[in-house]
Amino acid sequence: MPTRPGNSALECEICNHKATTRAHLREHLKTHSEEKTHVCHVCNAAYKHISSLYRHYGQKHKLRVYSGFTCL
């Protein structure tokens, strides 16, 4: 979980789409993972390859990322 305050937990950090439930947001985020550009939801850094983004999460944010962003 990002240590960001506020009630933005159900809002997509990439396109600001507002989800009604966590499950909905999770499904929504899958649409982004299918795009060519993978964007860090913490600092908006973009990578062509999802593996590069996963490494970025680990190195920059000390986050472990599993498929579909389900464990963030």
Ligand SMILES: [Zn+2]
């Ligand atoms: Zn989105």
Ligand SMILES: [Zn+2]
């Ligand atoms: Zn980042």
